[in-house]
Amino acid sequence: xxxxxxxxxxxxxxxxxxxxxxxxxxxxxxxxAGILIxxxxxxxxxxxxxxxxxxxxxxxxxxxxxxxxxxxxAAGTLVLVAGGIDxxxxxxxxxxxxxxxxxxxxxxxxxxVIVGILVGLGIGLLNGVIITVFRINALIATLxxxxxxxxxxxxxTSGNLIVLTNRQGFADVAVSSFLGVASAIWIMIFVVLALxxxxxxxxxxxxxxxxxxxxxxxxxxxxxxxxxxxxTFVLSGGAAALGGIIDTARVLSAESSAGxxxxxxxxxxxxxxxxxxxxxxxxxVSRTVLGVLFIALIGNGFNxxxxxxxxxxxxxxxxxxVAVSLDVWARKRVR
Amino acid sequence: MPVRTAVKSPHPHRTAREARDLxxxxxxxxxxxxxxxxxxxxxxxxxxxxxxxxENGAGKSTLGKIISxxxxxxxxxxxxxxxxxxxxxxxxALGCGIATIAQELAIVPGLSVAENVFLGAExxxxxxxxxxxxxxxxxxxxxRVGFDLPADRIAGSLRIADQQKVEILRALARNASLxxxxxxxxxxxxxxxxxxxxxxxxxxxxxxTVVLISHFLTEVLELADTITTLRDGQLVRTLPAxxxxxxxxxxxxxxxxxxTAFPEKCFAPEDSPVVLDVGxxxxxxxxxxxFSVRAGEIVGLAGxxxxxxxxxAHAIFRDVKAESGTVALNGSPLRVRGPKGALRRxxxxxxxxxxxxxxxxxxxxxxxxxxxxxxxVSRLGWVKPFQEKRDVTELLNRVTVKNSTLKSPVASxxxxxxxxxxxxxxxxxxxxxxxxxEPTRGVxxxxxxxxxxxxxxxxxxxxxxxxxxxxxxxxIGLAHRVLVxxxxxxxxxxxxxxxxxxAVLAAAFADPIRNASGN
Numbered sequence: 001x002x003x004x005x006x007x008x009x010x011x012x013x014x015x016x017x018x019x020x021x022x023x024x025x026x027x028x029x030x031x032x033a034g035i036l037i038x039x040x041x042x043x044x045x046x047x048x049x050x051x052x053x054x055x056x057x058x059x060x061x062x063x064x065x066x067x068x069x070x071x072x073x074a075a076g077t078l079v080l081v082a083g084g085i086d087x088x089x090x091x092x093x094x095x096x097x098x099x100x101x102x103x104x105x106x107x108x109x110x111x112x113v114i115v116g117i118l119v120g121l122g123i124g125l126l127n128g129v130i131i132t133v134f135r136i137n138a139l140i141a142t143l144x145x146x147x148x149x150x151x152x153x154x155x156x157t158s159g160n161l162i163v164l165t166n167r168q169g170f171a172d173v174a175v176s177s178f179l180g181v182a183s184a185i186w187i188m189i190f191v192v193l194a195l196x197x198x199x200x201x202x203x204x205x206x207x208x209x210x211x212x213x214x215x216x217x218x219x220x221x222x223x224x225x226x227x228x229x230x231x232t233f234v235l236s237g238g239a240a241a242l243g244g245i246i247d248t249a250r251v252l253s254a255e256s257s258a259g260x261x262x263x264x265x266x267x268x269x270x271x272x273x274x275x276x277x278x279x280x281x282x283x284x285v286s287r288t289v290l291g292v293l294f295i296a297l298i299g300n301g302f303n304x305x306x307x308x309x310x311x312x313x314x315x316x317x318x319x320x321x322v323a324v325s326l327d328v329w330a331r332k333r334v335r
Numbered sequence: 336m337p338v339r340t341a342v343k344s345p346h347p348h349r350t351a352r353e354a355r356d357l358x359x360x361x362x363x364x365x366x367x368x369x370x371x372x373x374x375x376x377x378x379x380x381x382x383x384x385x386x387x388x389x390e391n392g393a394g395k396s397t398l399g400k401i402i403s404x405x406x407x408x409x410x411x412x413x414x415x416x417x418x419x420x421x422x423x424x425x426x427x428a429l430g431c432g433i434a435t436i437a438q439e440l441a442i443v444p445g446l447s448v449a450e451n452v453f454l455g456a457e458x459x460x461x462x463x464x465x466x467x468x469x470x471x472x473x474x475x476x477x478x479r480v481g482f483d484l485p486a487d488r489i490a491g492s493l494r495i496a497d498q499q500k501v502e503i504l505r506a507l508a509r510n511a512s513l514x515x516x517x518x519x520x521x522x523x524x525x526x527x528x529x530x531x532x533x534x535x536x537x538x539x540x541x542x543x544t545v546v547l548i549s550h551f552l553t554e555v556l557e558l559a560d561t562i563t564t565l566r567d568g569q570l571v572r573t574l575p576a577x578x579x580x581x582x583x584x585x586x587x588x589x590x591x592x593x594x595t596a597f598p599e600k601c602f603a604p605e606d607s608p609v610v611l612d613v614g615x616x617x618x619x620x621x622x623x624x625x626f627s628v629r630a631g632e633i634v635g636l637a638g639x640x641x642x643x644x645x646x647x648a649h650a651i652f653r654d655v656k657a658e659s660g661t662v663a664l665n666g667s668p669l670r671v672r673g674p675k676g677a678l679r680r681x682x683x684x685x686x687x688x689x690x691x692x693x694x695x696x697x698x699x700x701x702x703x704x705x706x707x708x709x710x711x712v713s714r715l716g717w718v719k720p721f722q723e724k725r726d727v728t729e730l731l732n733r734v735t736v737k738n739s740t741l742k743s744p745v746a747s748x749x750x751x752x753x754x755x756x757x758x759x760x761x762x763x764x765x766x767x768x769x770x771x772x773e774p775t776r777g778v779x780x781x782x783x784x785x786x787x788x789x790x791x792x793x794x795x796x797x798x799x800x801x802x803x804x805x806x807x808x809x810x811i812g813l814a815h816r817v818l819v820x821x822x823x824x825x826x827x828x829x830x831x832x833x834x835x836x837x838a839v840l841a842a843a844f845a846d847p848i849r850n851a852s853g854n
Contacts, residue, residue, distance in 0.1 A: 202716045203709040210706055213695040220654060220686055220693070221707045221760065222675040282697060 034275045034326065035290045042297050050304040058300070060181065064250075066296045067174075067188035068093075068243030070289060073267045074195040075232075075239030077288040080271055081199065082232040083212030083280035084131065088142040089240035089267060091149035092123045093259035096241030098153050101162040101254035104170040109249075113173060116245045117238055123149055124237020128230030146261065153256035164252040174249035184246050191239065196285035208232060213281025269316065270295055273323045282327075295319075355381045355416040355432075357402065357513060357544065362411035364397055364568075366777075371397045372568045374411070379513070379546060379561075384539050386547045386559035386576070390588050390807065390840070394568040395548045396517055402546060403435035403515045404428030415513075426455075434506030435515045442498050444491025449473040451490045452504045476508055481537060496527035503534060513544040520554060521641060532558060550639050552581045552844055564588055585844065589807075589836050596784060597812035598791040603631030609666070610799035611651075611682070611768045616660030618650030622823040623660070628768065628799035633790065635814025636803045637839045643823035644803045645687050648770045652684040653677045664768060678707060683766035685757050687773045687803075689750075693757045696746040700736070701727045703745045703756055708764045730759040735785050751782020758789055769793060772803045787813055807836040819843050 046053045072089055079086045100116030123145065130141045164170055174184040199205040210218035211225040218225050240259075248254040268278075274291025276283030295316060302312045357379040364372040372394045379385045379402075387395040400406040402413060404422030413420040415431060422428045425435060442451050449469050473486045482500050484493075490501055499519060506514050516535070520528040535545055535558055549555050555562060555576075562579050564571040564587035571587045611628040620643045628634045638644045649655045651662055654674050662669040664680055671677055674684070686692035694703055704727050705712055712723040724741065731738040734755040740748060745756055754774065761769060774790065775783045790813065794800045804810050810817055817834050819827040819842040827842035829835075 201718060203713050203718055204716060206702060206706065206709055206718065209698060209702070210695055213698060214691075216692050217686075217694060218706075220652075220674050220684065222678040222764075223706065224673070224675060281695065 035273065035287050035294060039290045039294045039297070042294065042301070046297060046301050046304070050301070053300070053304055058304075060185070062293070062296050062300055063185050063188070064182050066292060067182075067184040068246045069263075069267060069270065069296075070188050070292050071191045071246075072236075072239050072243045072263070073270045073288045073292050074192045074285045075236040076267050077271050077274075077276050077283050077285050078195060078199055078208055078232045079236045080276050080278060081212050081280060081283040082208040082229050083215060084138040084229055084232060085268075085278070086124075086127065086142050086233060086236045086240075087139065087261070087264045088123065088127060088146040088149060089236060090259035090261050090263035091146040091153065092120050092237050092240035093244035093247075093263055094256050095123070095149050095153040095156070095244075096120050097244035097248040097254040097258050098157045098162060098256050100170075100245045101164055101248050102156060104164055104167050105162070109167070109170040109173055112170060113245055117241045120237040120239070120241020120244075121234050122237070123241075124234040125230065127237065128233035131233065132226035132229050146264070150256065150260075157254075157256045159256070161253055161255045164248075164254075167252060170249050171252055172249075174246045184250065187242070187246065191242065192285060192289060195235070195239075196289075199283075199285055204228070204231070209281055211280075266295070267292075269320050272327070273319060275323065275327070277327050278324070279327075291323075355512060355544075357381075357433075358414040359398070359402065360411050360414060362398070362401055362408040362413070364394075364401065364406065364409050370568050372401070372408070375565070375568075375570045376411075377563055377570060377573050379544060381512075381544050382539065382542045383560040384535060384545045384547055384558050386549060386555040386562045387565060388549065388552065388555055388562060388584055388588065389565035389571075390805070393565040393588065395565055397568075398565065399435070399515045399517050399546060399548050402513075403433050405435065405437075429509050429511065432510060432512040433515070434509065434511035434513070435517070436499060436502045436506065436519055437517050442490045442501055444489070446490055447487050448484050448490050448493070448501055449486040451501050452476070452508050454505065472508075476504060480504065480507060480534075482534075494527065496531060499531065500534070503538075507543075511543070513546065514538065515546040515548070517548045518550065519547070520549065520551065528554070550844065552584055555584075556581065581844075585837065585840050589840060598788050600633075600815060601631070601791070601795050602815055603629050603794075607631050607797075610664065611801070612661075612663040612666070613651060614661045614663075616647070616650070616662065617658040618646060618655055619658070620646040620823050621650055624820075624823075624825045625660075626818055626825060626828070628801055630767075630797050630799055631794055632816065633794045633800045633802060633814050635810035635817040636801055636820065637805075637807065637810045637817055638820035638843050640805060642820040642843065644820050645772055646823075647820070648684055648772050648801070648803060649686075651677075652682060652770060654684075678764055678766070681765070681767040682770075683707075683761045683764055683768070684770040685754075685761055685772065685774065687776070689753050689757055694745050694753060697744050699742050700731070700745050700748070700756055701741045704730055704759045704763060707760050711763065726763070727759075730763055731756075733762070734759045734789060749779065749782070751778040751785070754778055754782065754786060755789070758786065762793070766798070768799045768801070770801045770803070773805065774802060775804075775806070775809060807839055810839065811836055821845065 052058055072093070076086060076089065096116040096119050099119050100112040103115055104112040127142055127145055130136050130145070131138045172183070174182065176183045178186060199208065207218070207223045207228045210221065210223045211228045215225045244259060247258070270292035271288045272278060272291070273294055274287035274289070276288060298315060299312060302309055359375060359377050359379070362372055362375045363370070375394070375398060387398060389395050397406065401408050404425050404427050407423065413422070420431060422431065428434070443454065446454070452473060453469050470486055477484060482504060484497060484500060484504070490498060493501065503514065520531055532554070535547065538545055547555065547559060556579065559576045561573060562576050562584065563573040564584060566588055607630045609627045610630050613627065614625045616624045624647060626634070636644050636647070646655065650657045652674055653669070653671060653676060664682055669677065669680055669682065671680060690696065695706070701723065705723055709718060712719055712726055727741060728738045731741070736752050736755045736759070745753060748756065771790065774786050778786065790800055790802065802810065802813055811834060816828065816830040817839055818825055819829070819839055821843055826845070827838070829838050
């Protein structure tokens with residue numbers, strides 16, 4: 001190396017460096033703002049075009065309907081950030097529904113709720129252990145688990161619908177009102193806030209980001225990657241169960257096929273539209289909330305404006321494609 | 336019918352061997368501002384075995400890749416038989432009769448040997464592969480070359496040497512006249528290496544040209560007709576093998592001093608305590624290694640790429656399970672599982688590749704710095720934002736990174752600053768023993784000096800530092816004592832006046848002790 005080449009090494013580096021830093025900053029703020037802009041735009045459009053939209057009852061209805069989905073998606077965000085994916089949430093939702101309903105027939109609502117949640121946590125733990133200890137691909141492991149759990153749920157009910165007509169105590173889990181807002185919404189707010197803070201403000205959240213963003217680097221930096229991943233699956237299982245219990249309490253009936261694979265995909269769609277990366281290492285619960293609500297607003301808007309619901313699916317699919325493309329593009333730019 | 340067969344003979348035998356010399360004319364190549372090749376010109380005579388030798392990073396593999404079309408040069412070009420070659424891909428090179436057998440083999444493990452050989456050029460009818468005709472072609476080819484390989488064996492189940500034969504057959508199946516081999520014997524046992532040598536000789540006898548890139552000087556001297564020595568991306572000289580000797584080759588590979596200033600060495604006192612003691616240590620690719628590092632000492636660990644240096648570091652750091660032997664920190668044995676335990680005991684490692692093994696590229700500088708010791712800035716799992724910011728600011732000042740970058744993604748920093756961020760992360764854990772693997776790879780000269788100062792100061796403060804590096808300059812300039820590894824064994828320990836680039840290179844390049852390494 002001569003003096004000439006020494007000078008040249010510095011110059012192009014710093015230029016590249018500047019561009020990269022600027023791009024990084026823009027992409028960073030885009031990620032935060034990304035979902036907020038279309039969400040607000042849609043909200044304003046609906047407020048103008050549909051008179052009933054802005055009514056408190058309509059807005060609270062949306063939140064109430066989305067409560068269980070938001071809880072499950074918030075936990076699912078943690079799974080995705082830590083580099084996993086959980087397709088068994090639909091089946092877990094179904095099993096927790098029927099188990100808690102069965103128990104509510106004969107026991108107090110508290111027992112029904114607690115056992116239901118424990119079932120979900122247990123399935124999550126099993127998922128986490130299978131994926132990390134036995135190194136099975138998360139997609140396949142949780143897909144397989146969803147069949148197993150779905151089968152167990154059908155065994156519990158013998159394929160019948162469980163009806164809880166006279167169990168008002170159990171219904172109160174979801175429909176009792178506090179300050180004019182249903183308990184399902186309060187539970188949702190509490191869980192979503194807790195998970196959001198867990199991801200953004202705690203050491204666990206940092207470890208989850210490391211586990212998903214660069215597991216090799218995380219491990220060498222002293223992060224227990226497997227342990228962190230298992231915990232995210234446990235949380236996801238618990239959240240899926242809680243969602244199932246809330247919906248069961250609301251309608252006072254349960255069947256094993258509730259949830260199903262459609263739930264897993266709706267949740268994933270919400271998370272991804274929110275801007276959390278499917279490849280792990282990036283994401284926030286707040287964005288997932290906006291993503292899920294964005295999809296809900298599209299549905300609500302189609303209803304209120306009397307549009308053909310067939311187009312709703314097409315629109316949703318296109319939005320999902322755009323969201324994923326933006327993620328891929330953002331990643332390329334940062335590297 | 337008979338007329339047709341006569342016209343479309345499947346093997347057009349060349350009556351006259353064309354003189355198809357390959358000329359490399361003024362080729363330069365840079366990677367991200369760092370020059371890998373500077374204005375290299377040479378002629379590779381048709382039908383000869385032409386060897387490229389040089390230190391790690393001298394540009395041998397880059398030149399090999401340019402010849403075979405894997406990389407395209409920034410300036411300059413190649414000529415084949417007087418015609419200018421424009422190669423945009425390995426496929427294009429194959430069309431010109433140039434094939435590569437790379438360090439990482441490119442066979443499809445799930446396909447049979449014959450299918451691998453004819454991959455991409457299968458005899459087919461409307462897209463349906465004609466198995467029988469492939470098998471016949473394979474028999475003809477192996478008979479011609481003299482290889483004995485089972486056509487139907489699954490290629491992934493073959494030994495490495497046989498997999499290489501599959502690649503060579505593939506090259507020959509496309510009528511390649513020039514074959515670039517990058518470290519073909521590095522992964523082979525001595526018997527396998529011998530048989531590959533025989534293959535190379537027979538290729539040369541058949542009039543094929545072989546470009547041989549190798550670390551093993553005896554192998555090069557034995558096989559090559561011509562030897563080109565490279566250093567720091569520049570051509571040193573091209574000599575007929577008869578005029579070269581091991582000593583003259585090593586001398587050619589060694590550079591004059593580049594003049595990168597190193598901090599003054601501050602030797603630890605004779606009686607300073609041993610902080611890291613490794614005894615009879617074996618791990619994958621590491622065989623029975625023993626050494627120690629004292630407080631205040633910087634020990635260099637040299638060796639060729641693949642000699643087991645990084646593997647040793649990863650095993651000591653408990654990233655990889657050790658097979659036998661002991662590691663003691665401050666006199667007490669290290670009995671932990673995983674890097675987290677090692678970190679807690681005061682042993683840290685900065686890995687070789689900051690992108691793949693070190694950083695969370697899309698996350699902020701701050702998050703990357705505190706990752707290894709988040710406990711220090713948190714309470715009950717809650718990260719305290721102000722304390723985190725304060726501590727990181729202090730650390731960044733110490734490692735001379737502007738703290739305005741605190742919140743920006745670490746990917747937006749230059750290589751040198753990224754390396755400093757990794758150093759800051761490690762220092763935040765205050766380890767007593769620090770292992771750094773290639774501390775200045777891909778780093779500009781100014782940052783290099785800063786990193787040397789940081790390492791030197793860290794040792795001066797009473798800690799032990801083990802520096803792994805492929806840059807001899809760096810090893811000699813920084814270390815108080817140098818250990819040299821070769822094929823997983825510790826083969827030399829050099830200190831004082833014996834510690835020269837010459838001696839390190841001689842130990843690192845010495846004849847492979849293959850029989851001892853198993854296989």
